[in-house]
Amino acid sequence: MTYLKPKTLVLLYFLLCRQLFLLNAQPDTLQVVPAEVNSIHDKFDQHYKQYIRLNEPAINHLWKLNLVDLDIPIFSLGYEHKLGKLWSAESYLKVGLPEYGGYYGKDVEWSFLHQFKFYYNLNRRERLGRKTNGFSANYFSIGVFGGEERDPKPGYNGDMLKDAESSYGIGLNYGMQRRIGNFFIEPYVGLNYQYYNMVETDGSAFFSDQLESGKSGRWNFQPVIGFKAGIALESLFKNHQNIEGNPGEYSLQDSLKRSRVLWKMNLIDLRLFMPNLGFEFRLAKNITADSYVKIAYESRPIQFNDGESGFGMVLRQTIEFEQQVKYYLNFKRRESCGRNTLGFAGNYLSLSLYANNNEYNYNSNYLSHLHRDDKSLDRLGISIRYGLQRRFGDIGYFDVFAGIAYEKYEVPKKGDHFIEQQSKQGFVPIFGIRAGLVFGTGIKKKSL
Numbered sequence: 070m071t072y073l074k075p076k077t078l079v080l081l082y083f084l085l086c087r088q089l090f091l092l093n094a095q096p097d098t099l100q101v102v103p104a105e106v107n108s109i110h111d112k113f114d115q116h117y118k119q120y121i122r123l124n125e126p127a128i129n130h131l132w133k134l135n136l137v138d139l140d141i142p143i144f145s146l147g148y149e150h151k152l153g154k155l156w157s158a159e160s161y162l163k164v165g166l167p168e169y170g171g172y173y174g175k176d177v178e179w180s181f182l183h184q185f186k187f188y189y190n191l192n193r194r195e196r197l198g199r200k201t202n203g204f205s206a207n208y209f210s211i212g213v214f215g216g217e218e219r220d221p222k223p224g225y226n227g228d229m230l231k232d233a234e235s236s237y238g239i240g241l242n243y244g245m246q247r248r249i250g251n252f253f254i255e256p257y258v259g260l261n262y263q264y265y266n267m268v269e270t271d272g273s274a275f276f277s278d279q280l281e282s283g284k285s286g287r288w289n290f291q292p293v294i295g296f297k298a299g300i301a302l303e304s305l306f307k308n309h310q311n312i313e314g315n316p317g318e319y320s321l322q323d324s325l326k327r328s329r330v331l332w333k334m335n336l337i338d339l340r341l342f343m344p345n346l347g348f349e350f351r352l353a354k355n356i357t358a359d360s361y362v363k364i365a366y367e368s369r370p371i372q373f374n375d376g377e378s379g380f381g382m383v384l385r386q387t388i389e390f391e392q393q394v395k396y397y398l399n400f401k402r403r404e405s406c407g408r409n410t411l412g413f414a415g416n417y418l419s420l421s422l423y424a425n426n427n428e429y430n431y432n433s434n435y436l437s438h439l440h441r442d443d444k445s446l447d448r449l450g451i452s453i454r455y456g457l458q459r460r461f462g463d464i465g466y467f468d469v470f471a472g473i474a475y476e477k478y479e480v481p482k483k484g485d486h487f488i489e490q491q492s493k494q495g496f497v498p499i500f501g502i503r504a505g506l507v508f509g510t511g512i513k514k515k516s517l
Contacts (some may be wrong), residue, residue: 108305128203130302135161136299136336141469141502142166142173147297149186149204157186159212159279167219167231170387170427171499174221174231175232184212184242203248203301209468214261222429223446223480227493232430235286238263240293248301251462252506255297264288269431291501298336298505300465307516331412333466336505338363345389348457349413356401357413358391361503372491386445390424393454412460412507421452431481431488442488452499460507467504474499 130150138145144164151157161182167174188206215237224230244257252303256464266286294331333347352358397415404410428445456470478495 087459093339114396131204131253132302133297133455134300135297136165136301137297137339138163139337139502139504141167142168143178145299151204151413152185152517153297155188155191159184159186159210163216167221169220169222169423170429172221172223172229174219174229176219176231177232178217178219180214180216180218182212182214183212184240186210200248203253204246205248205292207245208243210244211239211313212242213237213239214263215457215461217401222431223478224271225483227480230271230431232267232269233269234265235256236261236263236265242293249506250464251301252465253297253299253301256291257295261291262288263291265291269321298337298339300461326366331466332508333503333511334506334508335361335363337501337503339505347397351413352394357395357397359395359419360418361389361391361393362391363387376434385430386428387428388427389423391421391423393419393421395419395456409460412466413458418458419453419454419456419472420455421472421474422450423452423474424449429481444481444488444490446479446481446490448476448478450474450497452476454499464507466504466507467502469502471498471500 083497128151130148133147133149143163144163145163145165147159147161149157149159159182162180164177164179166176167178178269186204186208187210188204188208191201191206192205193228196430199205201416216235218234221233222230222232225264227266240261242257242259244255244259246253246255264286265288330348330350333345333349335345338345345361345365347359347438348503349357349359349363365387367387394414395411395417397417397420399416408414424447427449428443428447431442431444452468452472452474456474458466458468460466474497475495476497477492479490481494482489482491
């Protein structure tokens with residue numbers, strides 16, 4: 070047996086005590102030392118972003134489909150072309166049949182705009198590293214415009230009336246245009262100097278007819294508040310394969326798992342004071358519930374007192390609610406053909422319950438501008454529809470539908486001193502289109 074010497078034992082004891090003392094002296098918390106900002110990395114990030122921006126293909130012209138002015142019978146298209154680094158020229162055309170509150174006018178409406186834009190803060194946005202390609206900046210513009218607009222509405226004794234507005238002139242605008250993926254948005258304000266004429270009629274009201282009448286047209290200054298939003302068409306076509314093609318890595322079951330909910334903003338019914346949202350969620354394999362609500366005020370120009378007291382802007386109230394139950398017919402067929410079904414992209418049949426309240430403006434003295442009354446008219450109905458819903462890009466959708474509905478609705482009735490209202494009911498055809506942005510794809514890994 071081997072024994073340790075006393076000096077060795079003393080040395081080992083001393084070392085053990087020293088180690089225990091050091092362990093007890095260490096703090097039991099961690100101290101977080103702020104890290105210094107690495108200016109080299111930040112500088113590299115800035116240079117990298119600048120490199121990406123400089124090597125992005127320059128957009129010298131842009132075709133724009135304005136969804137805000139779009140409907141099934143209305144075509145709306147703009148074309149913007151770069152004249153210099155800070156200057157561009159834009160032309161805009163809208164033509165088709167008007168619609169408001171579910172009522173469609175029979176006379177064609179049209180409008181055109183040609184303006185020159187000066188993007189005054191484009192250089193500043195570049196210095197800040199913000200996107201400027203595709204005309205993304207703030208601008209001042211001057212342009213000429215003209216056209217005829219119709220505002221259809223229910224008339225007396227079942228007739229259809231319309232406010233027919235004709236105008237042409239020159240305008241100054243201030244606006245902000247931005248690109249969001251394949252989309253663009255453009256709010257603007259301005260002032261027009263215009264010849265303006267408005268009549269309420271149950272017949273034709275073409276520009277030439279109104280000019281010949283000479284009853285109420287006059288030159289005036291008119292404030293402008295507007296909003297455009299839609300699709301940058303060329304960028305959409307360039308990404309056609311990515312948009313239309315199914316990547317092929319997901320089966321139908323994966324599609325059902327990944328598409329549970331969808332938030333939608335309908336740009337077609339969007340105005341400056343008119344936000345509206347839809348929410349669709351899956352109930353079963355091919356069945357969804359789709360809710361839609363719109364509560365807003367729409368700004369409209371109006372003419373008072375037969376043109377003697379000038380022109381102004383009024384706010385017209387719109388309230389709408391709709392609840393649909395959709396049955397998608399062709400999910401499996403689309404999947405077998407390699408088409409995308411994520412985000413409820415398919416054809417459907419639906420049962421819908423809807424209600425709305427719209428405010429209209431009427432002449433108390435028929436076809437006169439002396440006295441005008443605002444009248445709110447209600448509609449309540451149930452409908453059967455056939456529709457096609459598709460997704461394009463990462464944040465876009467459109468939904469086209471047609472069907473038949475049974476409605477109970479109100480129409481104006483002429484009283485002795487003011488406009489009254491009366492109720493009617495019956496079958497009516499319905500058709501429409503919704504298109505806009507998707508806020509949430511509802512992609513989840515959980516199973517149903």
